[in-house]
Amino acid sequence: MQRRIDQVRNATKVNSCSALKLAAMSTGIAPLPIIDVTPFANNASSNEDNAREKASTVEQLAAACVTHGAFYVKSGGIGNLTREFRKEVFNAAQDFFNLPQDIKNKIPIRSGGFTRGYIGLGAESGSSALEVKEAFSYGYPWSLDVAPTNNLQGPNEWPDTSDLDSTWRKTLETFYAGMVQVAEAVTRALSVALGMDEGYLPSFCAEGETISLMRLFHYFPDKTTDHITGQRSPSDRIGSSPHTDWGFLTLIMQQDGVTGLQIADGEGGWTDVPPIPGTFLVNAGDYLSLLTNGRVVSPLHRVVSSDQERLSMVFFYYPRYDAQIPLLTEDGPAARISLFIDQSQNTPRANDNEKEKEQLAIRAEEISKMAFGDYIFSKWGQVYRGNY
Numbered sequence: 060m061q062r063r064i065d066q067v068r069n070a071t072k073v074n075s076c077s078a079l080k081l082a083a084m085s086t087g088i089a090p091l092p093i094i095d096v097t098p099f100a101n102n103a104s105s106n107e108d109n110a111r112e113k114a115s116t117v118e119q120l121a122a123a124c125v126t127h128g129a130f131y132v133k134s135g136g137i138g139n140l141t142r143e144f145r146k147e148v149f150n151a152a153q154d155f156f157n158l159p160q161d162i163k164n165k166i167p168i169r170s171g172g173f174t175r176g177y178i179g180l181g182a183e184s185g186s187s188a189l190e191v192k193e194a195f196s197y198g199y200p201w202s203l204d205v206a207p208t209n210n211l212q213g214p215n216e217w218p219d220t221s222d223l224d225s226t227w228r229k230t231l232e233t234f235y236a237g238m239v240q241v242a243e244a245v246t247r248a249l250s251v252a253l254g255m256d257e258g259y260l261p262s263f264c265a266e267g268e269t270i271s272l273m274r275l276f277h278y279f280p281d282k283t284t285d286h287i288t289g290q291r292s293p294s295d296r297i298g299s300s301p302h303t304d305w306g307f308l309t310l311i312m313q314q315d316g317v318t319g320l321q322i323a324d325g326e327g328g329w330t331d332v333p334p335i336p337g338t339f340l341v342n343a344g345d346y347l348s349l350l351t352n353g354r355v356v357s358p359l360h361r362v363v364s365s366d367q368e369r370l371s372m373v374f375f376y377y378p379r380y381d382a383q384i385p386l387l388t389e390d391g392p393a394a395r396i397s398l399f400i401d402q403s404q405n406t407p408r409a410n411d412n413e414k415e416k417e418q419l420a421i422r423a424e425e426i427s428k429m430a431f432g433d434y435i436f437s438k439w440g441q442v443y444r445g446n447y
């Protein structure tokens with residue numbers, strides 16, 4: 060089961076070392092690969108060509124997981140996320156953020172780990188820095204009549220206004236459903252890349268779409284927040300604090316032509332991960348990293364603020380609430396990931412020494428025995444900062 064990823068890891072060691080050497084001389088890590096996941100579409104025909112294409116996808120995915128844990132995916136017609144539709148989604152996000160502040164303030168996310176609704180400036184942070192963004196978080200369209208059976212179920216909080224046109228909500232719901240399909244294709248490919256049957260990881264993700272989350276982000280241009288953040292040093296204000304994602308897979312749709320998202324190069328520097336039209340950026344999360352004892356990297360990333368406004372759509376794709384996925388490997392503790400940091404503290408500390416690593420290995424074992432949903436709920440609770 061582990062053989063493929065070990066083989067890839069050994070094969071990529073040389074490459075990643077030379078990439079890092081290059082990084083020291085030039086500017087950060089090599090561009091992330093663009094991986095075509097269409098061979099893993101639900102309706103892909105199973106012929107020889109498809110088998111060959113799948114093998115190529117898997118090979119690239121396995122390599123990407125062990126080097127940076129981040130890659131772009133091309134998903135073709137999966138989920139009907141055409142170029143025109145993506146534009147509509149960006150327009151819908153822009154329409155939401157353009158609403159009067161009091162309308163947005165009427166649907167604030169609550170404390171705790173259930174996050175659906177509006178997240179105003181400063182309402183969440185992964186550190187003591189002020190994150191200069193606002194966001195709208197929504198998920199599966201749970202009806203008001205259905206009694207939640209777990210902490211992450213519950214209806215979406217839509218803004219109550221006639222300022223948005225009648226198709227606005229439908230656009231976002233359709234987008235959510237499409238992104239679930241893309242994430243499912245990535246999960247099938249990932250399952251094979253980790254040495255298992257195509258259906259193994261998806262078997263833990265069935266119904267995960269009922270607790271997964273979509274977040275629309277609007278990063279403010281610096282000049283519009285200077286009057287609020289002026290007292291803070293530049294390092295105390297940021298778009299999104301350096302962090303690893305806690306979940307399983309994160310899929311990000313970035314606004315064309317606007318940079319801001321960066322991943323750590325492992326040597327103290329940061330590399331831009333620019334938008335590539337027609338793709339999504341995928342990050343492996345801590346939970347996936349944990350399952351593989353750190354072999355799949357959960358990449359440290361951040362969003363820097365600038366004088367440019369930025370929109371992004373971030374989809375956190377989760378296994379189902381009660382999933383307990385057995386550890387996929389046994390050796391070695393996982394590395395520095397947010398999963399081991401209490402982000403409700405102002406100065407989060409990561410695992411720096413051997414003793415901490417030992418404790419973390421124990422924690423990894425514990426978390427792998429928890430329901431996924433209980434774990435992720437507690438993490439969302441840690442970044443809530445209340446109204447600014």
Ligand SMILES: O=C(O)CCC(=O)C(=O)O
Pocket residue numbers: 276299304311313320360361362371372373
């Ligand atoms: O906005 C982005 O591009 C990424 C945001 C992010 O990393 C996150 O919300 O976890």
Ligand SMILES: [Fe+2]
Pocket residue numbers: 302303304309360
């Ligand atoms: Fe993130």
